[in-house]
Amino acid sequence: MSDVKISELPVATVVNATDVVPIVQTGTTKQAAASLFGSSAATVFSNPGGRLTTESGVPVSMSDRTSQGTLYYTPYQHNNIYTYSGSAWVAKTFSEISLSLSVTSGNNYDVFINSAATALSLSSAWTTDTSRADALGTQDGVVVLNSDHTKLWLGTIRASGSNVIADSGGGVTNQVGGTRFVWNAFNRVTRPIKVIDTGDNWSYTTNTIRQAHGASGNKIEYVTGDASVNIDATVHGLSLVQDTAVVSGVGVGIDSTTTFSGVVQTAYDSNAVGALYQTIGRFVGAPGLGYHYVSWNEKGTVNVCIFLGDNGGDSSQSGLIVTGEF
Secondary structure, three states, X not given: OOOOOHHHOOOOOOOOHHHOOOEEEEOOEEEEOOOOOOOOOOOXXXXXXXXXXXXXXXXXXXXXXXXXXXXXXXXXXXOEEEEEOOOOEEEXXXXXXXXXXXXXXXXXXXEEEOOOOOOEEEOOOOOEOOEOOOOEEEEOOEEEEOOEEEEEEEEXXXXXXXXXXXXXXXXXXOOOXXXXXXXXXXXXXXXXXXXXOOXXXXXXXXXXXXXXXXXXXXXXEEEEOOOOOOEEEEEEEEEEEEOOOOOXXXXXXXXXXXXXXXXXXXXXXXXXXXXXXXXXXXXXXXOOOEEEEEEEEEEOOXXXXXXXXXXXXXXXXXXXXXXXXX
């Protein structure tokens, strides 16, 4: 066996007394205790392990969940959560918690958990789609209800109808877009939201931006509790164009059915004999706090311009696909 130089041995990390935070557990409650070295108890917080969901026992639903009257907070990464007692952060274990919803259609609400980690509650309805009625605050850098720091903020929801919410991916039924109306402050997952148009094709010979096929359903909707959250939205289109002077195109409209947001790829036929073009529009960015819709928009030429939906079911399909963290 060859000699090993002392200098080659790994260096041990020195742990200071002030770095040690002993935990005392009583039943299911864990709390930072006074240090064994004589210092006072430290403030501790760790991200909770659950997710808000509309499906009992399923933290990330794979099915379309429309008109759901119950909100659940269910374990996902683990079943531990820290709440503020008024003087310290206390760790608790939790089982699934449910809340029967009493909400008004078209309004946003923030969701909180109490200090005992046994009940969910909602804020007042937001004053607008993008402005809270009840302010959020922070306790040791953790977001809580400003008027009551014992209520930990878990996320934001939006009512899709009277006393119901929705969490659906869409993209299955003609002109029925997905709605992600449950947004988590912790343990977010990247999820798709889609809309398709199964019409064979449609003509649009006006050089003005409108919703695809002139259909109000060609959009997706979502809510977020954080203005910095990004989405990635792409429209894929096919069009038959015969126009040498005016371009056609498809694009993303952020909260608009009459403008394009982001980048747009357009097409025109320089030979005036007609050709089939693939066009794409894409937006990547943060539309902001609260409720937003993302519209599938289009602009036609003044001569021949025929947009394709599923082209009679030949495996072609135009549509809007959005991804975001919820």
